[in-house]
Amino acid sequence: RQVVMNLISNASEAIGEADGSITVATGVMQADCAYLSETYLNEELAEGRYVYIEVSDTGCGLDKETQAKIFDPFFTTKFPGRGLGLASVLGIVRGHRGAIKVYSEVGHGTTFKVLFPSSAEPAAEETAPAQPSLEGWRGQGTILVVDDEETVRNATRAMLEEFGFTTLLASDGREGIELLRRHAGEIAAVLLDLTMVGLSGKETLEQMLQIQPEVRIILTSGYNELEVTRRFAGQGHASFIQKPYQPSELIRKMREALEDNRGKPDR
Numbered sequence: 578r579q580v581v582m583n584l585i586s587n588a589s590e591a592i593g594e595a596d597g598s599i600t601v602a603t604g605v606m607q608a609d610c611a612y613l614s615e616t617y618l619n620e621e622l623a624e625g626r627y628v629y630i631e632v633s634d635t636g637c638g639l640d641k642e643t644q645a646k647i648f649d650p651f652f653t654t655k656f657p658g659r660g661l662g663l664a665s666v667l668g669i670v671r672g673h674r675g676a677i678k679v680y681s682e683v684g685h686g687t688t689f690k691v692l693f694p695s696s697a698e699p700a701a702e703e704t705a706p707a708q709p710s711l712e713g714w715r716g717q718g719t720i721l722v723v724d725d726e727e728t729v730r731n732a733t734r735a736m737l738e739e740f741g742f743t744t745l746l747a748s749d750g751r752e753g754i755e756l757l758r759r760h761a762g763e764i765a766a767v768l769l770d771l772t773m774v775g776l777s778g779k780e781t782l783e784q785m786l787q788i789q790p791e792v793r794i795i796l797t798s799g800y801n802e803l804e805v806t807r808r809f810a811g812q813g814h815a816s817f818i819q820k821p822y823q824p825s826e827l828i829r830k831m832r833e834a835l836e837d838n839r840g841k842p843d844r
Contacts (some may be wrong), residue, residue: 579799579821583666584632584689591636591687598634605695608676614821616676616692617648617667627692629664629676634688647679659818665799665820666691715741722746723753723781724797725773725792733768736824737831750776754784761777761789766820766834768827771798793834797822 588599613622614659639647648667654779666689671675673693681687720742724730727748728805733836734744745760747753750773766787782794796817820829 579632579819580669580691581630581632581668582821583663583704583799584630584691587663587689588634588636590634591634591638593636594626595636598633599635600631602631602633608692611629611689616678618676621677622674623694624636626695626697628695628843629692631688631690632839633684638683638687639679640683644681645678652816659744666820668799714832715826716828716835717741719743719763720743720752720831721756721760721762721764721767723750723767723773724770725749725775726770729770734831736825736827739824740828741829742831749773750778750781750784753781754788757785757788757792761792764789764792766793766831768795768797768831771796782818795830795834 585599585601592599592600605626607625608622608627610784613624616622648663648763658813667677670691670693675691678690678692680690681767692779718738722730722737722744723738724733725748730746730748739743745756746758748821753767753769754776769778769781769785773781778796778798782796785792785794793816797818797820799820816830816834818826822830
């Protein structure tokens with residue numbers, strides 16, 4: 578879901594205000610070593626059968642120099658021809674042992690082809706684990722939301738306040754640290770985005786734990802949990818929720834963090 582959302586969002590921004598089209602296609606293909614060697618994340622991927630999703634636009638296109646940088650977490654935040662999220666796409670694809678092929682020409686649009694290894698086994702039926710009911714549950718305390726996207730901050734505030742929380746909003750790591758310092762006695766938990774411009778998520782996390790060692794921090798990112806676990810191993814007070822999250826997912830994660838911190842359920 579995150580991959581599709583980000584690729585279509587970027588395709589839309591590449592077209593901008595001009596007339597244009599976005600095409601989404603799926604399929605199955607045989608990929609040999611020569612083909613895979615020309616993809617991003619060619620980490621000795623095996624030849625074989627891959628399923629793919631392909632998103633094409635008729636927008637501005639990318640030159641070779643730009644193509645070499647588009648998956649950098651911060652390069653795309655300042656590049657006018659494409660939007661955010663390609664670093665997140667790369668992390669998700671890596672977690673699934675997949676690959677990304679990019680075709681682009683300045684003035685003639687761009688195609689992103691995302692490949693995932695196909696299994697010969699039939700799909701197994703999955704039963705979702707039982708989730709604790711949120712019916713009647715109300716949160717307490719102040720949650721600090723640190724994210725450099727205004728729409729995310731505002732949407733998250735609405736989710737949290739609907740369940741009774743008070744919120745403080747910060748647009749980057751430095752502002753988040755300052756708010757935590759000023760309101761350390763009030764803040765019950767922090768929702769911290771990892772891929773912000775400026776102070777890194779890791780640096781922000783470390784400084785927050787120095788200010789308030791027992792504060793519960795929920796890390797959030799388009800990267801999958803495996804990627805985040807590798808980067809933040811040993812940070813005992815941090816849990817994780819992947820973007821984009823639904824209100825029920827966020828509130829359950831917040832409830833788990835706060836109940837774990839107190840050692841007993843919130844009433």
